[in-house]
Amino acid sequence: MTQTTTTSADVGRPAFTTRGVSKAFVGRHGNVHALSDINLEFRTGSFTCIVGPSGCGKSTLLRILGGLETPTSGEVTDHLEAGAVPKSAFVFQEHGVFPWLNVLQNVAFGEHMANVGKREREEHARHWIAEVGLTGFEQAYPHQLSGGMRQRIAIARAFATGSPSLLMDEPLGALDAQTRMLMQELLVRLWEAERKTVVLVTHAIEEALLLGDQIVMMSARPGRVKEVIDVPFSRPRDVAIEGTSEFAQARQSIWESLRDEVQLSVRYA
Numbered sequence: 001m002t003q004t005t006t007t008s009a010d011v012g013r014p015a016f017t018t019r020g021v022s023k024a025f026v027g028r029h030g031n032v033h034a035l036s037d038i039n040l041e042f043r044t045g046s047f048t049c050i051v052g053p054s055g056c057g058k059s060t061l062l063r064i065l066g067g068l069e070t071p072t073s074g075e076v077t078d079h080l081e082a083g084a085v086p087k088s089a090f091v092f093q094e095h096g097v098f099p100w101l102n103v104l105q106n107v108a109f110g111e112h113m114a115n116v117g118k119r120e121r122e123e124h125a126r127h128w129i130a131e132v133g134l135t136g137f138e139q140a141y142p143h144q145l146s147g148g149m150r151q152r153i154a155i156a157r158a159f160a161t162g163s164p165s166l167l168m169d170e171p172l173g174a175l176d177a178q179t180r181m182l183m184q185e186l187l188v189r190l191w192e193a194e195r196k197t198v199v200l201v202t203h204a205i206e207e208a209l210l211l212g213d214q215i216v217m218m219s220a221r222p223g224r225v226k227e228v229i230d231v232p233f234s235r236p237r238d239v240a241i242e243g244t245s246e247f248a249q250a251r252q253s254i255w256e257s258l259r260d261e262v263q264l265s266v267r268y269a
């Protein structure tokens, strides 16, 4: 069994730690200093949202956590258990599904790569397909589905892979407002059941407040950690909290802090 669900004994232990992480990209048109001195701890079973102005290094940080990039200096430790499946599963904004595979094959892909037997991986895949409301579409190909349905495949696949952590880069960014709200509800529900360690990059303060336990706010490039905010809303969460005055106040105070950084990033873009 390769599925990893966080147990209560794991919750709160560090999943990722970054110490003095900096990243510079060397290019033909000069160097880009993307991240500077990032010191963070991501706890096991927590949901962290990263917000910050465009170009401040959010995706770079996510990719460093998942081992897709290496820092120029500093170090990242992941305390996740190594197993047959990758320690982290990624969900990107778009192009996260394989067009040549049907829904069942897409969702089962992670375990297929981990050499899990066909029967077992398809059983897991069907479970996650049901969780994201796509039962009946197992044999459909991505081009036959809407953008929201394709993104549900990507989310189902990330959960089905069985990795202890999910790294999501604007996973709902390309969706229309109504579909996005439904998908936020879906993510809250799946995460509350599984308690995987999730790090999600978003431009939407509301989304960060609705989904996250904490919000890491980054400064304009080179991205530094400006603030780590504990989200004050209890769980289980409902999207209805968006209508409360506490939510409006929290959103306003985060926006006031973020606005300075967005202005800086526009000025120096």
Ligand SMILES: Nc1ncnc2c1ncn2[C@@H]1O[C@H](COP(=O)(O)OP(=O)(O)OP(=O)(O)O)[C@@H](O)[C@H]1O
Pocket: 025, 026, 027, 032, 033, 034, 052, 053, 054, 055, 056, 057, 058, 059, 060, 061, 221
């Ligand atoms: N592979 C790369 N080579 C060169 N520069 C890069 C590379 N990847 C990212 N960068 C640069 O590093 C900086 C940070 O990029 P990154 O994509 O991490 O920012 P971001 O905060 O996720 O941006 P956005 O919110 O617009 O998606 C940008 O200036 C970007 O151009």
